[in-house]
Amino acid sequence: xxxxxxxxxxxxxxxxxLTKDKPLKNAKRPEEVIIPLKQHIGAPLKVLVKKGxxxxxxQKIADSDSFVCAPIHAxxxxxxxxxxxxxxxxxxxxxxxxxxxxxxxxxxxxxEKHDSLDKLDAAEIRNIIREAGIVGMGGAxxxxxxxxxxxxxxxxxxxxxxGAECEPYLTVDYRVxxxxxxxIVFGLKALMKAAGxxxxxxxxxxxxxxxxxxxxxxxxxxxNIEVKILETKYPQGGEKMLIEAILGREVPAGGLPLDVGxxxxxxxxxxxxxxxxxxxxPLYERSISITGxxxxxxxxxxxxxxINIGDLVEEAGGLKDNAAKVITGGPMxxxxxxxxxxxxxxxxxGILVLVEDEVEEYEPSPCINCAKCVxxxxxxxxxxxxxxxxxxxxxDELEEWQVLxxxxxxxxxxxxxxxxxxxxxxxxxxxxVMAKKREKN
Amino acid sequence: MNNELIxxxxxxxxxxxxxxxxxxxVVIALLPAVFAAVYFFKARALSVILAAVVGAVxxxxxxxxxxxxxxxxxxxxxxxxxxLLALTLPPSIPLWTAFFGSIVAIGLGKxxxxxxxxxxxxxxxxxxxFLTASYPVLMTTWTVDGVSSATPLSQxxxxxxxxxxxxxxxxxxxxxxxETSAIALLLGFxxxxxxxxxxxxxxxxxxxTVFLGTFAFGSDPIFxxxxxxxxxGALFMATDMVSSPTTKLGRWIFGLGAGLLVVIIRL
Ligand code: SF4
Ligand code: SF4
Numbered sequence: 001x002x003x004x005x006x007x008x009x010x011x012x013x014x015x016x017x018l019t020k021d022k023p024l025k026n027a028k029r030p031e032e033v034i035i036p037l038k039q040h041i042g043a044p045l046k047v048l049v050k051k052g053x054x055x056x057x058x059q060k061i062a063d064s065d066s067f068v069c070a071p072i073h074a075x076x077x078x079x080x081x082x083x084x085x086x087x088x089x090x091x092x093x094x095x096x097x098x099x100x101x102x103x104x105x106x107x108x109x110x111x112e113k114h115d116s117l118d119k120l121d122a123a124e125i126r127n128i129i130r131e132a133g134i135v136g137m138g139g140a141x142x143x144x145x146x147x148x149x150x151x152x153x154x155x156x157x158x159x160x161x162x163g164a165e166c167e168p169y170l171t172v173d174y175r176v177x178x179x180x181x182x183x184i185v186f187g188l189k190a191l192m193k194a195a196g197x198x199x200x201x202x203x204x205x206x207x208x209x210x211x212x213x214x215x216x217x218x219x220x221x222x223x224n225i226e227v228k229i230l231e232t233k234y235p236q237g238g239e240k241m242l243i244e245a246i247l248g249r250e251v252p253a254g255g256l257p258l259d260v261g262x263x264x265x266x267x268x269x270x271x272x273x274x275x276x277x278x279x280x281x282p283l284y285e286r287s288i289s290i291t292g293x294x295x296x297x298x299x300x301x302x303x304x305x306x307i308n309i310g311d312l313v314e315e316a317g318g319l320k321d322n323a324a325k326v327i328t329g330g331p332m333x334x335x336x337x338x339x340x341x342x343x344x345x346x347x348x349x350g351i352l353v354l355v356e357d358e359v360e361e362y363e364p365s366p367c368i369n370c371a372k373c374v375x376x377x378x379x380x381x382x383x384x385x386x387x388x389x390x391x392x393x394x395x396d397e398l399e400e401w402q403v404l405x406x407x408x409x410x411x412x413x414x415x416x417x418x419x420x421x422x423x424x425x426x427x428x429x430x431x432x433v434m435a436k437k438r439e440k441n
Numbered sequence: 442m443n444n445e446l447i448x449x450x451x452x453x454x455x456x457x458x459x460x461x462x463x464x465x466x467v468v469i470a471l472l473p474a475v476f477a478a479v480y481f482f483k484a485r486a487l488s489v490i491l492a493a494v495v496g497a498v499x500x501x502x503x504x505x506x507x508x509x510x511x512x513x514x515x516x517x518x519x520x521x522x523x524x525l526l527a528l529t530l531p532p533s534i535p536l537w538t539a540f541f542g543s544i545v546a547i548g549l550g551k552x553x554x555x556x557x558x559x560x561x562x563x564x565x566x567x568x569x570x571f572l573t574a575s576y577p578v579l580m581t582t583w584t585v586d587g588v589s590s591a592t593p594l595s596q597x598x599x600x601x602x603x604x605x606x607x608x609x610x611x612x613x614x615x616x617x618x619x620e621t622s623a624i625a626l627l628l629g630f631x632x633x634x635x636x637x638x639x640x641x642x643x644x645x646x647x648x649x650t651v652f653l654g655t656f657a658f659g660s661d662p663i664f665x666x667x668x669x670x671x672x673x674g675a676l677f678m679a680t681d682m683v684s685s686p687t688t689k690l691g692r693w694i695f696g697l698g699a700g701l702l703v704v705i706i707r708l
Contacts, residue, residue: 012454021601168454324447331453338448358454359447365516367557368460371640371687382687417458418558424450 005231005240008203009378010411012168012234012332014207018289019171024179026302027315030101033306034090035061037095039346040135041142042068049097052079054376058109070346073109073135075284075304076101086203087269089309089335089342090313096343099306103310107149108276111280117190125194125277132276133283133346136265138173138237139160139329141347143230144273147263148194153332156261157354160246161188163204163211163267164230164237167330170196170350172287173267175300177204177211181218187270188225195263195357200225202267203242207232235409237263253405268349269405272334283346290316294353308352309341316351324359327352332410340419373412373422383412383422388431395436403429410412455601460557463638463682470629471524471677472611477622482532486618490527496543497523504552518557522546527566528619528673530572534579543569556587563681639647643685643699644675644694650700651675657708671703 037045043066044249055074062326063071078101111131112227114120129345130145150156161184165173173294177184188200202219204212206229221223228246230236240251242264249260258262268287275281284305291298296317303312309328313319319326327334328348381402389397403426456658478486501519505512513519523543531538546568551560572578619626633639651671656662666669670678681700686695 010456012456325449325453325661326446326452327451331451333451334453335451336446336448336453338446346574352453359454362445362450362455365460367554368463368558368682369685370463370638370682371689372458374687375689384687408451414452414454415458417456417460417463419455419459421450423452427450 003229003231004203004245005233005236006244006378008367008376008411009235009241010376010414011232012414013132014052014232014433015169016171016174018169018293018413019289019300020174022171022175022299022351023438024175024287024300024302025290027304027312029076029105030311031305031306032081032098032100033304034086034096034098034233034308034343035072035075036086036140036345037062037072037086037097038092039072039133039305040045040070040205041140042066042070042146045069045072045248047062047083047095047097049080051080051082054078054102055080055099056108057105058107058111058280058284060110060133060282065150068143068146070135070141070142070145071131071282072305073133073282073284074099075306077105077108078102084144085381087342088345088349089337090401091335096306107281109280109281109282111276111279114277117186117193117277120190120193120277121149122196125190127171128276129194132272134269134276135274135283135346136266136300137268137272137286137347137349138346139333141345144191144265144269146192147265148191150195150258150263154257154261156195156263157199158247158262159188159192159195159197159200160241160242160262160264161200161267161270162200162239162264163208163215164242165208166205166232166234166237167332167334167350168234169291169352170289170330171199171300172289172349174211176268176271176287177280178207181214183271183274184215184267185218185222185225185270187273188265189222191263191265191270191275192224197263198224201228201246202226203228203230203236203246205230205232205236210329225272234411235378235407237380238407240408253402266432286344286346286348288312288348289350289352291329291350291357291403292326292353293358294355295351296320305346306343308340309337309344309348310396311344312351313340313346313353319353320354320355322357323353324356325354332414333408353366360428362421363369364420365418367416367418367420370417372415372417378409378411379407384420385425386429387422390425390432393432395432398429399433399436403433406430442566458638461516461517465519465679466636466638468517468524468634470633471521471528471619473625473628474528474619474673475623476525477625477667478532478618481621482618485532489530489532489534489539489618490524490535491598492539493530493543494520494523496540497526500544501545501552504548505556509554510556513557516557522551522564523666525563525619525677526568526570527618528677529569529670530564531580531617532541538576538579539574542572545571558683561685563684564680565681566678569572571618573642598621617670619673620670622662623672626672626676639680640685640692642689643679646696647671647675647679647700647703650697651703654704658704660707665707674703675699 045062550564550567
């Protein structure tokens with residue numbers, strides 16, 4: 001079968017062999033966790049605990065009445081030491097609950113366990129997903145229950161699971177697909193039922209044959225679920241790219257997958273949904289790849305939310321002498337960190353350490369109009385032109401030329417021979433347009 | 442860990458391509474044509490090419506110095522301009538003219554607009570246009586070793602004599618240095634294509650337009666493909682990155698327009 005894909009995009013080096021065959025294992029249980037109280041896109045949460053409180057593993061510690069939000073749970077049993085400000089991996093300063101771990105964990109989430117989906121209706125499933133605090137684990141951290149809440153005037157035919165893991169280096173979704181395929185399928189069925197979708201697809205890039213085989217075995221008996229093999233190309237895992245590749249449907253500019261009857265979730269997110277429904281386990285831990293040539297012993301770990309990133313790095317053998325850059329996430333969209341003293345959150349899928357020869361400092365030279373960025377952009381934008389508009393504060397032109405459609409995948413910057421930081425300019429351009437829109441309202 | 446961690450915005454990896462690599466690949470791609478020129482026109486060709494390249498590099502250096510900008514010689518773009526200009530010149534051209542042409546190409550065609558990336562026209566073509574306007578006689582004397590030979594195109598136009606297509610393709614014909622061998626140009630172009638450093642849409646549209654256009658007017662389309670500067674123009678001039686469009690549709694239209702111009706001029 002020919003691998004499916006989208007138009008344009010790029011082929012970076014994937015470098016997955018560093019961690020691809022390292023089975024997931026539990027990281028050491030931290031003595032203290034610092035849990036940021038904003039780990040989702042949406043409304044801020046109210047903290048439900050105070051200094052000195054005893055909390056149990058999985059106990060809700062922050063929530064809100066707003067629809068678009070995801071509650072947060074204690075990731076260890078222990079004592080609330082303090083509530084203080086912390087810098088999260090995204091560089092935002094947010095409130096965080098600091099919990100000192102007790103000797104032992106006692107799961108007490110208040111979530112019931114359900115062996116099958118038969119007795120649950122769509123609303124009940126959505127409620128479990130919400131109560132378990134599940135967000136998109138690919139990095140976007142959009143509340144999952146919101147994604148599968150379909151407005152009355154819309155309907156959904158398909159749920160697509162993103163198993164592309166197109167970011168170089170990262171092998172988290174890969175390991176989950178190899179090790180917990182049944183959980184992913186269970187989670188997918190829950191998401192389909194919640195969204196009212198009849199069919200499910202799992203899209204996997206063809207450079208992950210073991211994951212394809214594992215998932216294909218797991219869906220053998222499922223009439224409505226199919227594994228789709230995708231071409232290995234970045235950013236294949238983007239929502240719009242997946243939909244184009246698998247269904248040939250095009251999401252309109254400024255629109256959502258919902259507009260073409262599709263909901264897209266990450267494979268790891270689906271596994272978390274299964275854990276919540278079957279084990280009553282909220283999202284208090286997740287898997288991560290700790291990788292790159294700057295780390296002594298690259299591996300895949302399962303960590304408690306709020307663990308210090310530095311502890312995870314230590315557990316993976318620590319940094320090498322020539323380590324030069326530490327990135328949370330992958331090399332294309334991840335964030336470079338000043339230090340390791342930050343908590344891991346629900347969307348942190350990787351810690352990538354690059355060494356000195358891998359971090360050339362690029363000095364941009366003038367654009368030679370080679371059009372490589374135009375040919376790479378999966379959203380069919382004109383990055384070179386948009387970057388110029390952004391540099392010159394030409395907000396109307398930015399808007400007219402669809403800067404808001406930019407998914408910040410970084411493909412344009414990647415290919416540019418003049419080493420112009422295009423996506424950086426585009427991000428600034430986007431915020432200019434957003435600022436103007438807010439002014440108008 | 443020895444130093445502080447580096448913090449820059451994403452993406453944290455970049456492709457291996459650079460402006461320098463692209464420009465030097467174009468130089469490599471032009472080498473077959475250079476060899477062909479030297480083969481057919483001997484030392485004369487070599488001196489013309491050297492004069493043009495030296496002129497281009499020198500003036501690039503001087504301008505960057507005056508404008509207090511980084512030395513850009515190493516990026517290879519001046520060498521490309523010098524080479525391209527030389528390939529459009531007749532072998533009999535005085536060396537100083539080739540040298541001067543390059544100075545105009547880089548000076549007027551590129552540096553006055555602010556250097557690499559800023560020029561609206563292909564600098565080599567600016568140089569050539571200037572020479573044609575200033576020294577029309579020198580630019581249209583196609584003499585080799587004292588024997589004057591008309592170019593296949595002028596023979597065709599003036600006297601209705603068609604040159605053997607095989608000769609046109611392989612070389613050994615009157616004309617500018619780079620026009621002589623279509624196969625040498627195609628060879629170089631395939632290298633660029635393989636490296637992904639060139640648009641194929643523009644040349645295809647341009648060559649296709651000339652083929653169909655000349656055919657429609659009852660001329661021999663194969664002859665027109667390989668005669669004159671079409672190959673050089675389509676493969677290496679029209680594809681100049683800086684002055685050609687960035688969208689795919691734009692490239693088709695650009696190639697079509699360029700091809701139409703050729704048809705109009707030739708018939
Ligand atoms: S313009 Fe935006 S969407 Fe297009 S390649 Fe660049 S970052 Fe990606
Ligand atoms: S890739 Fe870079 S040099 Fe090429 S057109 Fe885009 S911005 Fe310009």
